[in-house]
Amino acid sequence: MDILVTGILLGGTYALIAMGLNLQYGVARIMNLANGEILVAGGYFAFIAYTATQLSPILTIFLVAPLAFALNSLIYRVMLQPLVNRAKSRGQLESDSILATFGLSFIGVGLMLSFFGGDYFSYSFMAVPVEVLGNTYGANRVLSFVMAVLICGALYLWLNRSRAGLSIRAIGTTPASARLVGIDVKALSAFTFALGGAVTAVGGALISTYLTLDASTGVVFTLKALIIVIMGGVGDVRGTIVAALLLGILETLVATLLDPGLTLAAAYVMFLGILLFRPQGLFGKKPT
Amino acid sequence: MSLTKTDIRNLILAAAALAICALLPLGDNGYWLGLGVTIAMFTTLATSWALFSGPTHYISLATAAFFGVGTYVTGLGIDALPFWSLVAIAGLIGAVLAALVGLATLRLSGVYFVIFTLGLAELVRQSITWVQNNTGQKGLYVLTDLDEAGIYWWLLGLAAAVFLTGWLIGRSRLGFALRVIGDDETVAAHSGINTARAKVLLFMLPGAVAAMTGAILAPRYVYIEPSLAFAPILSFQVVIMALLGGASRLWGPLVGVIPFTFLLEAVSSNFPNQTTLVIGIAFLVIVYLLPGGFVGLLGKILHRLNAREGA
Incomplete structure (x- = not known):
């Protein structure tokens, strides 16, 4: 039971991070391997804001989100739009964007290393126990989970109920046809990419309240987010959430019963199970 | 197999170049030989990488994983078996491991393959660390009488074997099948090529070569531990060097290995903290300025010169 709750609490934040990546890959078609660095940058921001001005991370995210949005929007317009324009096929865009975002990821790590050094950073925010279902957990974990649920819920409603959300889902399904019904694919792709970055950075700010991060941990989170996105199905919000919770539970299970080094x-x-048995994702339909 | 005159000339030239390279340890035994070992190592790794990734366009980041496995084969077996047999065993294990990875991922789209190989080194590292923690073992000592010159000759031999294999594959049915796959996978499948089988077979080659390279280099480290043997940065360096040179030609990666080795050497001795930044910039240079590598650039220049002469 203890494992289950801890796993779900962890999975909630994972869902938020993976949601950011899923927006970027599912709609803007950019496999963003620098996603983890955006996350760590969000974490650094929360860390600095908290240690310098005692600003609560819950308030910091309202600063992190627009900043990350602006940064990702800039990255998309300057670096990724040219790749989208020159790509002759989906495959070419994929390998180009993989290489380009690898570059961004290394530059991100390099910059953070030279500004902040290679030390781990953490701070003590709301490290008080709360009781959930008979066991005690850190209040920061519970609060992060609640925030993640709120943001994921808002995104889900927005994507499924609003007109903009409908357009975005249309691009995710078939970009070529979306253009035919009068959707501005270029502008919306850029918007969705930036939004995805903002969501990931917020996830980073939240996760920094209870996990220790350092400049080069980004890639681990990128990898986890990628596994969640593939497992949940590209462009599938519901699948992402389920996959993130499953991963959170499995990791906690392995960490407590076997060894924390094996997560x-x-x-x-x-991931292997998904590749072998359900490569289309948990709720995906088999391609015909 | 029929050889044309140019084929024979190229083979003789390549053999002569190899012989000249083999003389290096006689001239210098310090700095330059060390650099020679590094270049020979990256040439072997990058060329074998490009043999798979050049025609298929699949970006493999598994080099560090295979390399680490190879160093561990030497580390574990050096007291029991002769060195050459360890290199052979490492090659075998690398090929089998690559086949397993290939079977799991190469049936699907390229993204799955990239993601899977991205974490492979870390996965194997975590597993080995876990086994070591549970058995109370920490690291491994590799003590041999193999010196730097010996390692260099071993690597040179392996590099020659890789070039020869690459040349033979280029002339074979498999090589032809791979070029079709690289151009258009759907067309390849429709013309009766078993695309998954061809890709898995070819992926075994860089797997085996990287493991053998690791096995050969193990004596250089003397002390092996997981974080050293499975350093993920190696995979990225190999990708950059191969793409910088150009993966479309057999000799392409070599053109990228030499300047980039010197660049990394200069950066790491003057600004040791900026290597990640340099690697990041190198990726961007490849994508935005040199999409075909030096080979592609050369092709463009030649094309332009020819066009001017014709006009």
């Missing part, structure tokens, strides 16, 4: 191995076992 990535656990994620990989899950």
Whole structure:
């Protein structure tokens, strides 16, 4: 029970991070491998804001979100739009964007290393116990989970109920046809990419309240987010949430019962299972 | 197999170049030989990488994983078996491991493959660390009488074997099938090529070569531990060097290996903290300025010169 709750609490934040990546890959078609660095940058921001001005991370995210949105929007317009324009096929865009975002990821790590050094950073925010279902957990974990649920819920409603959300889902399904019904694919793709970055950065700010991060941990989160997105199905919000919770539970299970050093191995076992048995994702339909 | 005159000339030239390279340890045993080992290592890794990724366009980041496995084969077996047999065993294990990875991912789209190989080194590292923690072992000592010159000759031999294999594959049915796959996978499948089988077979080659390279280089480290043997940065360096040179030609990666090795050497001795930044910038240079690598650039220049002469 203890494992289940801890896993779900962790999975909630994972869902938020993976949601950001899913927006970027599912709609803007950019496999963003610098996603983890955006997350760590969000974490650094929350860390600095908290240690310098005692600003609560819950308020910091309202600063992190627009900043990350602006940064990702800039990245998309300057670096990724040219790749989208020159790509002759989906495959070419994929390998180009993979290489370009690898570059961004290394530059991100390099910049953060030279500004903040290679040390781990953490701060003590709301490290008081709360009782959930008979066991105690850190209040920061519970609060992060609640925030993640709120943001994921808002995104889900927005994507499924609003007109803009409908357009975005249309681009995710078939970009070529979306243009035919009068959707501005270019502008909306850029918007969705930036939104995805903002969501990930907020996830980073939240996760920094209870996990220790350092400049080069980004890639681990990128990898986990990728596994969640593939497992949940590209462009599928519901699948992402379920997959994130499953990964959170599995990781906690392995960390408590076997060894905390094996969490990535656990994620990989899950990834392998998906690749072998359901490559279209948990709720995906088989391609005809 | 029929050889044309140019084929024979190229083979003789390549053999002569190899012989000249083999003389290096006689001239210098310090700095330059060390650099020679690094270049020979990256040439072997990048060329074998490009043999798979050049025609298929699949970006493999598994080099560090195979390399690490190879160093561990030497580390574990050096007291029991002769060195050459360890290199052979490492190659075998690398090929089998690559086949397993290939079977799981290469049936699907390229993205799955990239993601899977991205974390592979970390996965194997975590597993080995876990086994070591549970058995109370920490690291491994590799003590041999193999010196730097010996390692260099071993690597040179392996590099020659990789070039020869690449040349033979280029002339074979498999090589032809792969070029069709690289151009258009749907067309390849419709013309009766078993695309998954061809890709898996070819992926075994860089897997085996990287593991053998690791096995050969193990004596250089003397002390092996997981974080050293499975350093993920190696995979990225290999990708950059191969793409910088150009993965479309057999000799392309070599053109990228030499300047980038010197660049990294200069950066890491003057600004040791900025290597990640340099690697990041190198990726962007490849994507935005040199999409075909130096080989592509050369092709463009030649094309332009020819066009001017014709006009």
